Amino acid sequence: MSARALRLDPRSPFVLDTRELGRRPGSMRHVRRTFGAPADWALDIVRVPADAEVDLDARLESVMEGVLVTGTVEAPLIADCGRCLEPTTDRLRVDVQELYGYERSPDDPEAPILDGDFLDLTDLLRDAVVLALPLNPLCSEDCPGLCAGCGGKLADLGDGHSHDILDPRWATLGALAPNPSTPNPSHTES
Numbered sequence: 558m559s560a561r562a563l564r565l566d567p568r569s570p571f572v573l574d575t576r577e578l579g580r581r582p583g584s585m586r587h588v589r590r591t592f593g594a595p596a597d598w599a600l601d602i603v604r605v606p607a608d609a610e611v612d613l614d615a616r617l618e619s620v621m622e623g624v625l626v627t628g629t630v631e632a633p634l635i636a637d638c639g640r641c642l643e644p645t646t647d648r649l650r651v652d653v654q655e656l657y658g659y660e661r662s663p664d665d666p667e668a669p670i671l672d673g674d675f676l677d678l679t680d681l682l683r684d685a686v687v688l689a690l691p692l693n694p695l696c697s698e699d700c701p702g703l704c705a706g707c708g709g710k711l712a713d714l715g716d717g718h719s720h721d722i723l724d725p726r727w728a729t730l731g732a733l734a735p736n737p738s739t740p741n742p743s744h745t746e747s
């Protein structure tokens with residue numbers, strides 16, 4: 558038993574126990590688990606909803622230097638369509654692979670290492686998921702987006718939709734705009 562206290566919480570869904578591998582190169586173990594997504598699997602307009610059901614399917618393989626984790630994460634996504642801004646849903650499936658060393662490597666001090674018999678998938682999964690989030694999510698590949706004239710959804714407005722340049726609503730907006738030549742009445746020289 559290790560003398561130092563474990564940093565990792567073995568009950569966390571992101572923490573895997575490698576004890577069964579016995580540090581025998583070639584031994585393998587398969588892990589499947591389902592857990593609630595953390596809140597930080599997100600970008601501005603697209604995210605895995607916090608607590609949404611995430612499926613992890615991973616293989617732990619003992620190698621000379623440590624434990625190699627190879628797996629797949631699947632999670633639901635919600636996003637605002639990049640063209641029409643409507644909320645849209647999708648599923649994300651990401652492959653992950655990482656070697657967790659038994660010892661801190663002098664060549665790569667940032668590389669993840671085991672904590673006793675445990676390894677922590679938190680950073681591996683978050684980095685892989687966030688990198689795989691679509692930067693320009695669409696509700697459908699051919700989403701026509703919004704009308705530049707009125708901001709309405711073109712998909713709902715129909716093919717014949719267009720704007721006359723003399724649309725009276727535009728004239729009203731023009732009249733509401735402040736007149737830039739009006740002097741600021743509160744301004745005084747000192």
Ligand SMILES: [Zn+2]
Pocket residue numbers: 638639640641642643695696697700701702
């Ligand atoms: Zn759309």
Ligand SMILES: [Zn+2]
Pocket residue numbers: 704705706707708709718719720
């Ligand atoms: Zn329009």
